[in-house]
Amino acid sequence: METKRPDPDALLASLKREEARQKRGKLKIFLGMCPGVGKTYAMLQAARQQQAEGVDVLIGVAETHERKETQALLEDLTVASKIKIEYRGTVLEEMDLDTIFMIRSQLVIVDELAHTNVPGSRHPKRYQDVLELLAAGIDVYTTLNVQHVESRTEAVYQITGVKVQETVSDSIVDGADEIALIDLSP
Numbered sequence: 001m002e003t004k005r006p007d008p009d010a011l012l013a014s015l016k017r018e019e020a021r022q023k024r025g026k027l028k029i030f031l032g033m034c035p036g037v038g039k040t041y042a043m044l045q046a047a048r049q050q051q052a053e054g055v056d057v058l059i060g061v062a063e064t065h066e067r068k069e070t071q072a073l074l075e076d077l078t079v080a081s082k083i084k085i086e087y088r089g090t091v092l093e094e095m096d097l098d099t100i101f102m103i104r105s106q107l108v109i110v111d112e113l114a115h116t117n118v119p120g121s122r123h124p125k126r127y128q129d130v131l132e133l134l135a136a137g138i139d140v141y142t143t144l145n146v147q148h149v150e151s152r153t154e155a156v157y158q159i160t161g162v163k164v165q166e167t168v169s170d171s172i173v174d175g176a177d178e179i180a181l182i183d184l185s186p
Helices: 008-023 039-052 068-072 097-103 126-135 150-160 170-174
Strands: 027-032 057-061 082-087 090-095 107-110 139-145 178-182
Touching: 027 039, 039 057, 039 068, 039 107, 039 139, 039 178, 057 090, 057 097, 057 126, 097 126, 107 126, 126 139, 126 170
Parallel strands: 027 139, 027 178, 057 107, 107 139
Antiparallel strands: 082 090
């Protein structure tokens, strides 16, 4: 009886993928059905918990939308400076990856994963910023609404009549190490 030996090239490729995965930062997505359900609030609470447990946390970008309860969660957390970019006569602020890499925290908070960066930014989309952080071995907590997941945009359009422009590939969501579903009680 002949036993089939595993393909050594396939084994080596598998080991290399696993090694790369271990060096990559961990991604946690706080996923909600719509804006306003508390994704940012939950993410900042989780970040504060991580900090209390000794993890070095840095806020790359957090959109509080001037909600006092959410803004209060930023107290005692280090917030990275933002980069200023002029666009069509207006100076706008975006997350500053170079500053984040200089600080080199274990965990970076990056709100609104599907955000489109201002032209002139390092990457066109915020999820690309996150991928760069992960590739550098930095863990990331981020937020995302269901309507921004690429495979869901047609269903959202059929239900709401709104064509979502800012999307994130399903592969980003599939590659997350953890997804926390954030929703309001019915």
